[in-house]
Amino acid sequence: MKRREFIKGVVPAAAGLAAASGLAAPAIAQNKRELKMVTAWPKNFPGMGVGAERLAKRITEATDGQLSVRVFAAGELVPPFEIFDAVSSGTAEMYHGAEYYWPGKSPAFNFFSAVPFGLTAAENNAWIYHGGGQELWDELSAKFNVKAMLVGNTGVQMGGWFNREINTLEDLKGLKMRIPGLGGEVLRRLGASTLSLPGGEIYPALQSGAIDATEWVGPWNDLAFGFHKIAKFYYYPGFHEPGTSFSVGFNKGAWEGFTPAQRQILQNAAAAENDYMLAEFNARNGAALKTLVNEHKVQLRKFSDDVMKEIGRVSGETIAELAAGNEDVKKVYDSFIDFRANAKEWANISENAYFDSRNLDYKYTK
Template identity: 65%
Template sequence: MKRRDFLAGTATGVALGAGALALSACGEDKKEEKKAAPAVLKKKRELKMVTTWPKNFPGLGTGAARAAQRITDMSDGELTVKLFSAGELVPALESFDAVSNGTADMYHGAEYYWQGKHKAFNFFTAVPFGLTAGEMDAWIHHGGGQALWDELASGFNVKPFACGNTGVQMGGWFNKEINSVEDLKGLKIRMPGLGGEVLRKLGAAAITLPGGEIFPSLQSGAIDATEWVGPWNDLAFGFYKVTKFYYYPGFHEPGSTLSCGVNLDVWKSLTPSQQAIVENATMAENNYMMAEFNARNGDSLEVLLKEHGVQLRKFSDEIMQQIGEASGEVMREVAAADEMTGKVFKSFADFRKKAMGWSDLSEKSYWESRGLSYKYD
């Protein structure tokens, strides 16, 4: 072998050897790196959500399902929320107790269903002649409502959130025309919350029933009338099959906030990022549901009137005036019941006064102007 060939071969061998050593060292470094920084395994957790709504019921039941799915998706499966509709794990109106005592982790419902626990819960769904949906959001998020809600619910081991809204509700379905307040006397009417207290003051018998029990109760004559939500949900329940008189406006629920309550011990056990996910998921559903009801109610009302012969009636100003007076009496009585309810009512009433001033100047005057007779479409 020539000398220069030998040297070239030697150089190549050295280069290859060095490369092999480098690769080997690199491999060792990677092994050490793997040992030094093991992959972080996310701890997955399943949460049980119970609801007061029938399975897959439009708007309410589907809204609860969306909220559960939002939390699951936003956490990338770190939190999996399993939904149980009314009666699947616990009866509808026992959802609050199930979360309070830890049988379930979360509920989706309406706070006025819990007025038997404390009258102040009514204010976080809706009260007669109270706040509209937008005004409720403003009070809860910017008027001190959430802090009061937290204080109230914490006494029952619950952390609450707004998680949906149905907007202004209809006055209800009646088996006869209502031409005066006298026509309400003696009627058995399904109406929960403080609206029911107002009806009792006017001589009616107000009854609280979960959604799934309303139609059979109307059909059997156990009740003479009912309010539920609005055209979209009322059409789905088929109330038009039993009664044809459909009244508006609804005095009792001008902006019904739905809620998601989390067991307080479960809430405290969540990481800050998981808490943020729950908070933002419920807020997203709160907005989405309100938009959905606004989109569906108009079309559903048209179906009720044109396809099912429903007779739309408006409560007279005289009736609404008397209902308003009775509502004021009920609100003052409730506020005087205990210190906590009085504190919530003061905050609510003070905010209502300010909200009415702005709403009259802005939205009400706009609606009146929009209704003038000019060509647009």
Template identity: 60%
Template sequence: MKRRDFLKGASVAAGAAAATAAASFPAPAIAQNKRELKMVTTWPKNFPGLGTGAQRFADRVTQSSDGRLTVKLYAAGELVPAFESFDAVSSGAADLYHAAEYYWQGKHKAFNFFTAVPFGLTGNEMDAWVQHGGGQALWDELAGGFNIKPLMCGNTGVQMGGWFNKEINSVEDLKGLKMRMPGLGGEVLRRLGASAVALPGGEIFPALQSGAIDATEWVGPWNDLAFGFYKVTKYYYWPGFHEPGSTLATGINKDVWESFSDADKQLVTNCALAENNSMYAEYNANNSDSLDTLLTKHGVQLREFSDDIFKAFGKASEEVLKETGETDDIAKRVYESFIEFRRKSMGWSELADGGYMAKRKMVLG
């Protein structure tokens, strides 16, 4: 037999064998390796930064896995109401959420520390604590008790102090004020005589417009411009004492997480960290221009909280944080870890970031 004829015959035989083998596998074998994951959020659909960041994370997981893990996003109210996202993921009704952990303080007060707390860590410091200061292990323990695996998945940076329908010139001006402020910042306001309420993003403007609330904080110039708060009130205060580096999170149903291969766990983790960085950069890129638009085009009046008011915020904040740390054992360990990391970080942050910014302003004006 000629060599060419032998190879041709062998090729035909191999092809027939391959066809027979393929026929022996069930038709959807490849499809069976694909999963669609439902992600619920606490944000309005496609809202700049928060909503679009959640979608970007979902798309990144889908693309990075080449479609093996397809994440379908449901905005607030599409599958479950915004504040029911945690329960949906915990129970398995949804696979993961994108939200701010302090929304879950009704489940456990220690969740506040993994978004932001008054006079807490900046965005850079939060990244350092969670990734390299023991924060992730404590967070895993806390959320794991609710059948959830948590990951950092965004940051908005230092937030503004909020929008008010009157000037706030003294602590007395806070008394009786109805303000939207979630988390431990809301408890600080209550101790100073205000009435704090937690509202999801989509409900804030109507409440402010109707007079149901007198003031609100949300995020910062970029998001505040998008929500149109300037249409209702013109007093815009800075800085925010309550959220110095607000971390957003994805919480993944723990059974779903454990079903992932090690490679897919790493893939999802990497996608979350990528969004954590991307969102933080996006806010820093957009806030300056948005603030300029608010001030020059819409006549917003920028106001700085007085030192006396900020000292009152600080005194009440330390009391609230300490009491939160006394909730139970896990809260105590989270609190102690957070406060110790804040103590260590303050010296370096003030020397490095603060020192440089002061000198840069001196030189450049």
């Protein structure tokens, strides 16, 4: 059977789709359906914004246009931090964002994006795909009429841009920093003043002095945003986001209205984009870092061990307290922490040991 005939065979009648979705009537014609995707990213933004466009193209092409995805950048249809509500209510069928943007719904969502000193990108994929993470995520998001899954990752992020050096814990006190999620809560407990801002609002806030520091992603994205024009101290590592996952969320009624074949196509497209985005970040960050340091004279700094140890201690306390006070969080936390312990033990004798060996100054010759 030809592929085009197969795709057409598995797409149900338009009327059935519309009835099952529970949404306002979408654009349906000749068995075609348009899905609105709202995103948390500026239009065509490297990495996440382009990733959303690429996902839309994957889905549209894989279904021969039977499911056509229209992408709305942050603010075009709804504000960036309201995309979850838009999909939950049925205003849009899909969102592309980061789960730690909606802790007001449940703090447990943080674990499906990034937590301080948590899982790397590879470890997070392992937990979600093979360690019970997806099942916990499904249970949590279903309470809000959403079905979500992985759609990308940045890998280990940078610690952020600062307009002054951070040499001791005292330097964090009174610092005004843009940092979302649990990382922001950890620094707040250490004396900083933290807030969450969508990407498009960070540069003007840093430029005006409304904030003294910001984290965003890593060299590739940060160079595109131009933070080096304002703050020259660039710190690492990004303790708060060791492997930040992004998500695509579907309105649950819409998801259940898709055929099994369509759901499989959507899952495959998301999984492919999850791998592709991480590879792109790893490919771009090295060259971008060289540009920042060599051409823009950015001063690269590493957080001291003393600072990191205290941040780590407070991180553990913060996450444990969160779990103790919320049944949903505790269920996810227990699974996450158990998986992290096993992953950490394996990493110490696999990747960590290899990296230590590779750093023994052995060089290939060209």
